[in-house]
Amino acid sequence: MVSSRILELKTQANSESCFDVEKIRADFPILHRLVHGKPLVYLDNAATTQKPQSVINAITDYYTGENANIHRGVHYLSEQATRDYESARETVRQFLNARESREIIFVRGATEGINLVAHTFGRQRVRAGDEIVISAIEHHSNIVPWQMLCEQTGAQLKIVPVDDQGKLRIEVYERFLGPRTKLVSIVHISNVLGTIVPVRRMIEMAHHRRIPVLVDGAQSAAHLPIDVQALDCDFFVLSGHKIFGPTGIGVLYGKAEWLEEMPPYQGGGDMISSVTFEKTLYNVIPYKFEAGTPHIAGVIGLGAAIEYLNEIGLNVVSQYESELMAYATRKLESIPRLTIIGNTEEKASVISFVLADIHPHDIGTIMDREGIAIRTGHHCAQPVMNRYGVPATARASFALYNTKAEVDALAAGIIKVQEVFKG
Numbered sequence: 449m450v451s452s453r454i455l456e457l458k459t460q461a462n463s464e465s466c467f468d469v470e471k472i473r474a475d476f477p478i479l480h481r482l483v484h485g486k487p488l489v490y491l492d493n494a495a496t497t498q499k500p501q502s503v504i505n506a507i508t509d510y511y512t513g514e515n516a517n518i519h520r521g522v523h524y525l526s527e528q529a530t531r532d533y534e535s536a537r538e539t540v541r542q543f544l545n546a547r548e549s550r551e552i553i554f555v556r557g558a559t560e561g562i563n564l565v566a567h568t569f570g571r572q573r574v575r576a577g578d579e580i581v582i583s584a585i586e587h588h589s590n591i592v593p594w595q596m597l598c599e600q601t602g603a604q605l606k607i608v609p610v611d612d613q614g615k616l617r618i619e620v621y622e623r624f625l626g627p628r629t630k631l632v633s634i635v636h637i638s639n640v641l642g643t644i645v646p647v648r649r650m651i652e653m654a655h656h657r658r659i660p661v662l663v664d665g666a667q668s669a670a671h672l673p674i675d676v677q678a679l680d681c682d683f684f685v686l687s688g689h690k691i692f693g694p695t696g697i698g699v700l701y702g703k704a705e706w707l708e709e710m711p712p713y714q715g716g717g718d719m720i721s722s723v724t725f726e727k728t729l730y731n732v733i734p735y736k737f738e739a740g741t742p743h744i745a746g747v748i749g750l751g752a753a754i755e756y757l758n759e760i761g762l763n764v765v766s767q768y769e770s771e772l773m774a775y776a777t778r779k780l781e782s783i784p785r786l787t788i789i790g791n792t793e794e795k796a797s798v799i800s801f802v803l804a805d806i807h808p809h810d811i812g813t814i815m816d817r818e819g820i821a822i823r824t825g826h827h828c829a830q831p832v833m834n835r836y837g838v839p840a841t842a843r844a845s846f847a848l849y850n851t852k853a854e855v856d857a858l859a860a861g862i863i864k865v866q867e868v869f870k871g
């Protein structure tokens with residue numbers, strides 16, 4: 449008993465001493481620039497995160513000293529580029545704790561990952577009368593591909609509703625799961641409400657009925673440790689640019705048994721094992737899904753981003769960010785005429801809010817003059833706006849390099865907006 453308490457204190461002390469936010473900020477060159485003559489306060493991390501120097505260096509080093517196409521040359525540079533590309537795949541495998549690296553497919557981002565599954569798994573398995581279950585708090589990229597599939601096949605979307613706080617109504621979800629359900633595709637963390645969706649439990653419920661589940665991890669992978677084996681999800685997607693890596697690169701994880709069964713997504717080089725005009729034989733996974741020259745520099749940059757995150761540790765990040773979220777929530781709640789949209793207990797990294805009588809776009813514009821970058825609009829989640837009866841929200845979204853001082857600047861900025869409109 450005593451020793452476990454000592455261990456707990458040691459772990460706590462460790463995580464505090466490991467997390468030095470100023471040291472982390474020093475790794476991100478852009479955080480030191482001015483915007484409109486003021487220090488940049490970057491609170492638009494749900495849209496994209498900034499890049500540490502190590503990621504920028506990895507990309508520069510690749511183009512400076514190693515650029516070559518992969519999987520096809522016997523020359524030195526091609527072999528080195530291939531090694532680095534494949535070693536990044538292994539880095540991603542460990543990051544997600546996938547069983548095998550062939551379960552890791554490089555795509556352009558979360559959007560392409562979802563489209564890939566809709567086009568392959570979806571077209572192969574979904575028929576008229578079937579159902580696909582999503583939720584009321586999805587990003588458009590986890591709505592539209594399924595709508596398109598439904599239009600093509602005659603299948604139907606079932607939308608799990610959300611309560612006033614932003615929590616999914618699990619009892620309705622459970623009722624939706626039935627013999628016609630072919631897939632559940634569900635967000636892990638909402639990009640508007642910040643809700644952490646209980647995906648583990650939802651996957652378990654779906655698996656009871658042998659229904660596969662895709663998890664949209666676009667907003668979770670930078671904030672929570674992900675273990676696809678523990679989640680037991682069938683598919684998981686993420687975007688590199690939201691986890692401190694480059695744009696244009698992302699990951700689709702899929703269980704090998706699904707990926708092997710699925711037809712290819714695009715045809716071209718690298719995805720074949722042999723081609724004649726009569727018949728083409730496809731390559732093994734993951735290559736079957738990686739047609740054409742991939743985003744090699746992007747993959748190498750993503751590998752560097754994950755190595756950067758690994759050095760800090762997502763457990764430590766998650767603990768730091770939840771303290772920052774609690775601080776920011778208290779601070780914003782104390783501002784009169786401000787309403788936070790999304791108030792579940794389980795929230796991460798995102799605070800959406802509205803101010804009485806002031807359009808979010810005006811909030812964003814005035815904040816920008818203060819050097820504060822927040823997002824305003826519908827955040828590519830128009831159904832969420834409709835659900836809460838607002839045309840748009842202002843959204844502050846946090847990452848591991850944000851500080852309490854920046855939260856104070858945000859709050860001061862909001863008060864300034866209110867003063868401008870009072871005047």
Ligand code: 7TS
Pocket residue numbers: 494495496556557558559560587589590635637638639664666667687823827828
């Ligand atoms: N899923 C979620 C939950 C997202 O938040 C986003 C992007 C995507 C999928 C798509 O990611 P992409 O990298 O393929 O574009 N979300 C946001 C946002 O909140 N503001 O800008 C992009």
